[in-house]
Amino acid sequence: MNLRYWTAPFLPKNGLMLDQNMKILIVSYDVRAASLAASYRARKFCKYLSLKGFDVVVLAAHSDPSLGGDDLQGCTLVQVDDNSRRGKFRFITTRIFGLPDPSIYWLKSIKALLKRRPGTFSDVDVIFVTSPPHGIQKVGLFLSEILRKPLVADFRDDFVTNHRIKWITPIHKISATILEKSVVASSKYTIANTDAVRARLAGRHGPHSDKVVTIPNGFDFDDNKWKSNNKENTSGCITYVGGAYGGFAVQAxxxxxxxxxxxxxxxxxxxxxxxxxxxxxxxxYQFWHHYGLVDVNTAARLVGTSGCLILLMPPGEQEPSGTVPLKAYQYLASERPIVFFGERGSTTDLLSQFPGTFSFEREKIETIVDWFDANEKDFNRCYPRVEGFQYDFSLLTDSLAGLMRD
Structure with missing residues (x-):
């Protein structure tokens, strides 16, 4: 089966049929709004599943006191602290002995909760686990087994073949391989966020390849309410909003x-x-202003008033790349020009679907201002992309809901 997220193939023709009695347990290590990309996908699925009528229970190790902001309003939060890494000695030992990664120790705390309150999740209908950290997928396997409920596993990043993961020892990678195999074999569906990662997962787990599907990341237009009031001058403004990537973005x-x-x-x-x-x-550099870490509304304003948006892929990516920076979807939704620097692959494939996007090898940064001067007519304008935008998180959630109801 080749699931394409924008067609929501598991939904009836008259749209999503809400099931007020269906209860979904979403397991995410972190749902803090301040965690940005690390929690964005989980929070948006929580938000829209709840808005579409599902009863959503969120199991997390880290959350905001306010339930992670507006995204988790209407959801029931069960926070189980991960105490295994408190203190320098524990932090080191869990990295060494945590197989495949330290988040595996969170399972101990969850087991302790269920020993005290055995009926905590007994009425859920389906379990959805989104990672990284990928060690928490073992939580999904455990809960699926004891509750006898189907598991839907979501890999926001590649796992075993993720070249950015530095395995401490070969044993850690072997443990990861065993866990990935168990998850794909046991889950109702395994979700990847790009077709490239889906192909890798399906290729490694041939007998279960028909259960490996793609639901990409996307953008929540509720985070872009400011856009309609855009009256600021965008002329000549080159904008980057995102992480420092270990100093690479600063250098660029x-x-x-x-x-x-x-x-x-x-x-x-x-x-x-x-x-x-x-x-x-x-x-x-009096012409350069850095705002630091900003809230969602400020980020939307900065993106929306840009004459040109810079999108960066940090060094070390292997071509063809299976990675798409989460920021790419907000950039696309802003309808501003986008200039990308990095390897060809999933990001360039995504950008090529839309007007006003320009992709270069990373080395082009060293002479890019000459190119800006020569192509100034392409900047300081909007490119129509929003109509029929298939990466709207509301639509992506329809596809996820279809998987759970299938």
Whole structure:
């Protein structure tokens, strides 16, 4: 079966039939709004499943006191703290002995909860586990077995063949391979967030390949309410909103700033950046303003007032890449020009579906201002992308709900 998320193939022709009695347990290690990309997918599925009439219970190790913001309103939160990594000694030992990763120790706390309150999740109809950390997939296997309920496993990133995971020992990778095999074999469906990752999972687990499907990441238009009031000047504004990627994003934007200064283009181009990490902008770049970590509304304003959005893939990606930065979907929804630097693969495939997107190898950053000057007509404008936007999280949730009801 080749599930394509935008067709929601498991839904009736007259739309999603709400089942007020269906109860879904969503297991996510982190649902804090402040965790940004680490919790975004989980929170949006929680939000829209609840809005569509499902009874949603959220099991998490980390959450906001306010239930993670508006996204979890209407959901029941069960927070089970993961105490295994408190203290320096425990942090080190859990990294060494946690197979395949330290999050596996969270299962101990969950077992302790069920020993005290054995009926906590007894009335759920389906279990949905979204990772990383991928060790929590063992929580799904455990709950599925004791509750005798179907499991839907969601891999937001590749697991065993993820080249960005640094396995401490070969035993850790062997443990990961065993866990992945068990999850794919035991789950009702296994979800990947790109077709490239889905193909890898299906290829490794041939007998169960028909159960491996794609539901990508997306964007919640409720996070972009500001857009309709956009009246700010976007002229010459080069914007990056996102993480520092271990300093790579800082270096990339500094490279662009140096070119602007060297070419005497300070009056033509300006730089705006926002996001966590160690950003120290030199005082000589008066045309560069860094906002630091900002809230959702401010991020939407900065993206929506950009003349050109910079999208970065950090070094180390293997081509063809199976990764799409979560920020790509907000950028697309803003209808602003996007300039991407990185390997070809899932991100370039996504961007190529839409107008006003430009993709380059990472090395192009070193001369990109010359290209900006030569192609200025392509910036400071909007490109129509929102109508029929298939990466709307409300629509993606319809596909997930269809899997659960199948």
């Amino acid at each position: 934007m500094e490279c662009i700033a140096k070119q602007i200064a060297a070419h005497g283009r300070q009056k033509k181009w300006r730089i705006v950046t926002a996001g966590p990490g160690n950003w120290s902008v030199s005082e000589e």
